[in-house]
Amino acid sequence: MHSSACRDDAKDTMSRFSLAARVRAHPLHLASPCDTCQAREFSACAPLTAEEQKRLAAIMRTVNIEPHCPIFDEADPAEYVYTITAGTVKVYKLLGDGRRQITGFLFAGDFLGLTHNEVYAYSAEALVPTRLCRFPRRRIEALLAEIPHLEQRLLAMASHELAAAQDQMVLLGRKSARERVVSLILMLSNSATRHGRPGDPVFLAMSRSDIADYLGLTTETVSRTFTSLKRQGLIELLDDKRIRLSRMSALREIADGF
Amino acid sequence: MVDTLTPRFLDRSTIDKAFPLVRNIVPGMTTARWTQFVRPHLAPRSPDWPRGVMTIQNAAGYILSLFAFEVRADLHESRIFHMDHIMIPNLPGRGTLWASTIGAAERLAEMNGCRAIWAEFRGGAGLSDKDLLTSLEKSGYAPEGVRAFKRLGAKSGRAGDGGDEITRSAQGLYDA
Numbered sequence: 001m002h003s004s005a006c007r008d009d010a011k012d013t014m015s016r017f018s019l020a021a022r023v024r025a026h027p028l029h030l031a032s033p034c035d036t037c038q039a040r041e042f043s044a045c046a047p048l049t050a051e052e053q054k055r056l057a058a059i060m061r062t063v064n065i066e067p068h069c070p071i072f073d074e075a076d077p078a079e080y081v082y083t084i085t086a087g088t089v090k091v092y093k094l095l096g097d098g099r100r101q102i103t104g105f106l107f108a109g110d111f112l113g114l115t116h117n118e119v120y121a122y123s124a125e126a127l128v129p130t131r132l133c134r135f136p137r138r139r140i141e142a143l144l145a146e147i148p149h150l151e152q153r154l155l156a157m158a159s160h161e162l163a164a165a166q167d168q169m170v171l172l173g174r175k176s177a178r179e180r181v182v183s184l185i186l187m188l189s190n191s192a193t194r195h196g197r198p199g200d201p202v203f204l205a206m207s208r209s210d211i212a213d214y215l216g217l218t219t220e221t222v223s224r225t226f227t228s229l230k231r232q233g234l235i236e237l238l239d240d241k242r243i244r245l246s247r248m249s250a251l252r253e254i255a256d257g258f
Numbered sequence: 259m260v261d262t263l264t265p266r267f268l269d270r271s272t273i274d275k276a277f278p279l280v281r282n283i284v285p286g287m288t289t290a291r292w293t294q295f296v297r298p299h300l301a302p303r304s305p306d307w308p309r310g311v312m313t314i315q316n317a318a319g320y321i322l323s324l325f326a327f328e329v330r331a332d333l334h335e336s337r338i339f340h341m342d343h344i345m346i347p348n349l350p351g352r353g354t355l356w357a358s359t360i361g362a363a364e365r366l367a368e369m370n371g372c373r374a375i376w377a378e379f380r381g382g383a384g385l386s387d388k389d390l391l392t393s394l395e396k397s398g399y400a401p402e403g404v405r406a407f408k409r410l411g412a413k414s415g416r417a418g419d420g421g422d423e424i425t426r427s428a429q430g431l432y433d434a
Contacts, residue, residue: 081350103278114282115348121282140350155351156316162347163320165278173274 037085052147059139065126071112074123080134081113083157087130088205091161092213093122102214104164105188105206109195111157113137127205172216175257180215181225183255185235185243201244263355265362268311268324270300276313276321283345299326307331308370311343314358323347323359327366335374339367342378360397378405 034057048056063082065071071082074093084106091112092102103122106112112124112132144151167187171180185202193199204211208226212219226243229235234251236244245251268276273293281287299311309328313321325344332338341363346355360377367375377399379390391401 121285137350144351144353151351152354153351155322155349155354158349158351159316159320159322162278162282162322163316163318165281166275166320169274169277 048147048150052150055143055147056135056140056150059135059143061134063132063134065130065132067126067128067130069126071124071126071130071132072120074121075119078113078115078118078120079137081111081137081140081158082132082134084108084110084112085131085133088127089124089130090127090206090210090214091122091124091164100213101216102210103168104161105214106160106164107191107195110160110164111154112161114158114161127210168214177215177217177221178225178228179254179257180217181211181222182229182234182251184211184215185245186251186255189245199245200248201238201242204241204243262317263322263358264315264317265358265365266313266315268296268300268313268321270297272313272321273297273300276311276324279321279324279345279347282347296326312362312366314355314362322349323355325359325363327363329370329372332374335372337370337372339363339370339372339375340378341375342380344377344379356393357397375399380407 034053062085063071065087071089072078072080086108089106089110089112090102091104091106092100095101105127106124113120115121115137140154144154171183175183188204189199189202192202206214208222209219211217212222215222217225226235226237230237234245234247234254236246238244266272273296274289276296277287277289277292280292296311299309303309307329309326311324311326313324315321323344323346325341327339327341330338330340344359346352346359349355363375363377377394394400
């Protein structure tokens with residue numbers, strides 16, 4: 001479900017045009033957004049020289065997305081790829097019976113836009129205020145011929161979505177509800193650490209309902225599991241969105257199925 | 259990160275992990291159908307005539323591409339390495355992945371004493387036919403022979419199920 005703000009946009013025009021309205025080329029008189037990008041160290045841009053960076057920035061546009069607004073929908077023409085520079089994005093597929101399966105959560109530094117042929121294979125939606133660098137797919141592929149060492153780096157970044165979906169398959173395949181919830185908490189903690197943010201407390205950008213759709217559980221089971229973990233002194237719920245990991249080694253053992 | 263791409267055989271414990279890649283290439287694929295398809299490929303067979311599924315994984319162990327293979331007897335080439343269900347996602351920077359996938363197949367073919375490789379693509383690589391042919395030609399491949407395809411009418415209306423039956427029969431003949 002999209003927020004009323006997104007629906008208001010959609011009333012006037014199609015979502016992709018709403019998105020276009022929020023795209024801004026960076027004013028020339030200001031420093032390049034790349035200079036102040038906090039995700040740069042973790043993104044495809046990291047190994048580039050200043051000159052190469054400039055060429056990549058020339059085909060890039062910055063996009064700001066409000067919480068719960070779509071970035072693109074499944075089966076939309078896949079004209080762009082994105083790097084997330086701030087925020088959190090959920091990617092999901094609508095199943096034949098109308099249910100929604102969230103296949104991954106992506107964070108600052110991650111790449112977005114995996115496709116098959118000419119259309120996106122899933123939908124992507126911002127969970128919190130999110131900023132993205134948007135690149136035209138055709139132009140970035142043309143740039144690879146000119147900057148060969150970018151190719152391997154770009155492949156590394158572009159495979160984030162596959163990696164997130166594979167993590168989820170492991171979670172769904174062999175774990176109990178309790179193990180799934182703890183695994184997700186630790187996964188979010190590890191991801192934050194990898195991206196230079198504190199891994200404890202863990203910030204939950206997603207709702208309990210999103211967590212349920214990701215883990216293949218009901219919202220009630222997710223809430224009950226959080227309460228149970230809290231009662232056992234394994235975690236502390238600081239507020240609705242932040243969790244302190246009180247007994248890390250015990251949590252690791254639960255995630256590993258001991 | 260993809261600093262190191264490593265070929266590894268798919269096994270029963272990694273079938274699930276390969277599913278997101280397969281679903282990306284074959285929209286609408288279900289885990290049940292993928293598992294049903296791939297399990298027979300992983301069953302032990304004569305060491306002289308191996309078959310299986312090879313994956314290309316990054317340093318963190320994530321599967322980025324895969325293909326099914328089988329060493330077959332061939333009247334012209336004696337032993338031929340047959341690869342199909344080649345799944346390489348349409349990612350920016352896929353050239354590196356393409357090279358690793360084809361390279362893994364060629365090494366495997368040489369290790370098994372094959373004199374040629376038969377690579378079969380059926381829209382699975384996420385590339386147009388023209389791009390596919392260009393990439394193959396760069397790797398030293400050339401069109402050879404004719405492979406024709408005709409979809410048969412499904413009597414029960416369950417086209418997917420009918421297709422699986424035919425596949426199973428064909429594998430049975432090879433196993434015999």
